[in-house]
Amino acid sequence: MPAAARSIGEALVTIAGREGVQDDDRARTAAAVDGQLPRWVVRPASIDQLGRIVALAHDDGLAVVPRGGGSALELGHPPARVDVLVDLSGLDQVLEYNPDDLTITVQAGITAGTLATLLAPRRQFLALDPPGAAARTLGGITATNASGPLRARYGTMRDLLLGVRFVQADGVVTWGGSKVVKSVSGYDVPKLMVGALGTLGVLGELTLRLHPLPDAERSWLVLLASAEAAQAFIERVIASPLQPNRIEFFNDRALRSVPVEAAAAGVALSIGSVAEAVREQGERLGVMAKADGARIVPLPEGFWSRAARASTEGNGAVLHVVSLPSRLAETERAIGDAIRTAAPRGEVWISGCAGLGTFRVRVGNASAAETAVATTRLRARLMDLVGSVVIARGPAELRKAVDPWGPVETGPFALMRALKDEFDAKRVLNPGRFVGGL
Numbered sequence: 001m002p003a004a005a006r007s008i009g010e011a012l013v014t015i016a017g018r019e020g021v022q023d024d025d026r027a028r029t030a031a032a033v034d035g036q037l038p039r040w041v042v043r044p045a046s047i048d049q050l051g052r053i054v055a056l057a058h059d060d061g062l063a064v065v066p067r068g069g070g071s072a073l074e075l076g077h078p079p080a081r082v083d084v085l086v087d088l089s090g091l092d093q094v095l096e097y098n099p100d101d102l103t104i105t106v107q108a109g110i111t112a113g114t115l116a117t118l119l120a121p122r123r124q125f126l127a128l129d130p131p132g133a134a135a136r137t138l139g140g141i142t143a144t145n146a147s148g149p150l151r152a153r154y155g156t157m158r159d160l161l162l163g164v165r166f167v168q169a170d171g172v173v174t175w176g177g178s179k180v181v182k183s184v185s186g187y188d189v190p191k192l193m194v195g196a197l198g199t200l201g202v203l204g205e206l207t208l209r210l211h212p213l214p215d216a217e218r219s220w221l222v223l224l225a226s227a228e229a230a231q232a233f234i235e236r237v238i239a240s241p242l243q244p245n246r247i248e249f250f251n252d253r254a255l256r257s258v259p260v261e262a263a264a265a266g267v268a269l270s271i272g273s274v275a276e277a278v279r280e281q282g283e284r285l286g287v288m289a290k291a292d293g294a295r296i297v298p299l300p301e302g303f304w305s306r307a308a309r310a311s312t313e314g315n316g317a318v319l320h321v322v323s324l325p326s327r328l329a330e331t332e333r334a335i336g337d338a339i340r341t342a343a344p345r346g347e348v349w350i351s352g353c354a355g356l357g358t359f360r361v362r363v364g365n366a367s368a369a370e371t372a373v374a375t376t377r378l379r380a381r382l383m384d385l386v387g388s389v390v391i392a393r394g395p396a397e398l399r400k401a402v403d404p405w406g407p408v409e410t411g412p413f414a415l416m417r418a419l420k421d422e423f424d425a426k427r428v429l430n431p432g433r434f435v436g437g438l
Contacts, residue, residue: 020042390405
């Protein structure tokens with residue numbers, strides 16, 4: 001081992017302890033990112049240790065790759081370098097809980113499942129439900145801006161994150177945001193951190209806005225003859241007095257993978273409120289469905305968990321597609337045409353938040369080369385819809401063949417680059433992963 005590497009390793013042990021630093025081949029292989037093995041895997045036990053680790057890496061020009069639960073490591077470009085992989089799972093404590101204010105401050109390594117268990121006795125919850133949420137860390141959910149069906153009513157992490165404590169590229173621990181729901185002072189640093197993949201700072205603590213659990217909640221599936229019929233039905237629901245927590249579109253293959261009942265298209269909805277309001281809105285929903293000649297069936301408990309698993313299971317690529325909500329049917333056709341043209345044996349599962357025009361597309365029976373061609377064609381088709389396609393999961397081969405983020409206009413990219421220059425001029429934090437290789 002070179003003397004410089006040995007010296008850095010010894011310094012990391014001094015900071016995190018012998019049990020907090022791994023450099024053996026087995027640990028490094030298990031922590032590989034797109035086939036790149038880190039030189040060290042470090043698990044800090046406090047945000048102070050985290051700051052010192054990042055400062056050491058900064059001074060020695062080492063690339064720092066933060067990792068939470070490891071569920072989104074195939075998002076973004078393959079990293080330019082991986083020197084120090086920082087395992088944040090040891091930062092998993094609740095620091096401050098104010099149930100009367102519906103706020104909580106936690107360390108970034110706590111999982112959403114652990115938090116849900118802690119909040120359940122007070123009948124409160126964090127309104128985020130991305131696929132695999134129970135095992136995902138809140139820091140990882142923040143860094144990837146992951147979300148699920150509940151975004152239809154509650155928004156994403158950008159709407160629920162009040163404040164962050166994070167480590168800058170030079171190791172300085174910094175606070176941004178507020179610990180209360182309403183705050184009008186200061187720059188909105190938390191929103192910069194959401195979706196930045198840890199390229200602007202390593203998240204250490206999060207202050208989050210909570211919501212009360214509804215007294216009652218029920219879910220239904222409306223079975224329709226086509227994507228066009230689904231689009232028309234969704235538009236009527238959105239224009240109605242109904243207030244669904246979730247309103248998700250499913251294509252035929254996605255419906256079969258759940259499974260509940262088969263149809264060309266389906267719209268699943270949940271309504272949560274006091275029991276009487278849920279009953280009344282459910283009756284109105286039934287009347288609307290029958291007026292459209294559609295069938296409506298009640299959904300069993302556990303449906304949403306099964307749907308989340310089905311949207312990501314298997315080894316195929318997963319695409320995040322955004323389009324105009326009013327062009328749902330056209331978008332569904334464009335997705336299917338692009339994939340099946342490039343991959344004649346390709347299979348397409350489509351589900352997503354229909355009211356917002358955001359879709360998760362799972363691709364099966366398609367090679368990386370075929371998926372790359374399909375992604376390029378779909379991006380071209382969606383240009384008229386002001387849409388976008390991001391490769392949320394796929395092998396490094398795919399993400400090298402086609403830009404996983406897609407094209408970005410000059411103005412927004414210049415702003416992103418300026419922020420990266422301001423926060424991480426030496427390109428220490430997760431280098432190369434973000435848009436444009438930032």
